[in-house]
């Protein structure tokens with residue numbers, strides 16, 4: 001499903017919501033395979049998407065589980081407005097509700113779910129152990145929690161891009177990692193400590209053609225954000241190279257290069273609330 005195709009496909013889609021939509025478009029195949037992995041373990045009637053963002057997970061799950069009611073939870077009203085918009089475009093409005101809640105303030109008062117989906121969101125929660133404990137205690141036995149994370153932003157370029165100093169992207173990612181971007185533990189221990197049974201962990205390497213309009217725009221957005229976020233930590237030479245890459249035109253621009261890929265990874269944890277006394 002391409003529930004984001006109504007957007008323009010020019011190179012400037014830079015808002016936080018745009019980044020999430022681009023990520024969803026580029027990783028559509030991955031998401032489709034992930035929901036099949038979930039369908040092997042769960043036939044949910046109630047699904048809660050925590051830290052739902054623009055509704056990537058909500059919509060993919062609504063499509064795969066046509067009988068399910070879905071509740072998208074986020075603290076951002078702007079994000080939730082996008083969820084409602086997109087859910088409406090695909091005819092899911094009768095099954096998708098949104099709930100504005102700050103997960104740092106505790107597990108919200110939401111009906112008990114058969115499936116909880118927390119994609120790229122658990123590492124944002126201030127005290128994930130308290131959160132996981134509250135979530136665990138709120139669930140019915142048999143309910144499944146799926147947590148998804150990525151280790152870093154995707155990479156798009158070869159080491160040698162013909163300009164600047166080789167290894168620019170690796171240097172930028174090392175700096176970003178030092179600043180804790182996307183930092184998350186292996187959640188297995190935290191999940192078990194909260195009482196969940198970690199049934200499966202699925203780590204997927206992603207390596208896609210990056211020479212498509214969407215991937216180019218995604219690359220420009222991600223590299224532009226690295227440039228913005230790392231600023232003075234990068235050398236003048238690297239900053240200049242990033243500017244040339246992110247420029248709208250020119251031989252070095254991401255809009256015209258032919259050597260782009262989308263390389264990254266995602267890890268998914270499937271964690272079950274057990275029947276009391278079974279564990």
Ligand SMILES: C[S@@+](CC[C@H](N)C(=O)[O-])C[C@H]1O[C@@H](n2cnc3c(N)ncnc32)[C@H](O)[C@@H]1O
Pocket residue numbers: 020050051052053054055056057073074075076079101102103104118119120121124125126
């Ligand atoms: C990186 S986005 C992931 C969105 C979506 N799950 C996806 O896979 O595209 C993280 C989302 O978590 C939300 N978020 C972060 N901290 C939160 C909190 N304490 N309470 C509720 N939502 C939170 C943000 O507003 C954002 O929409």
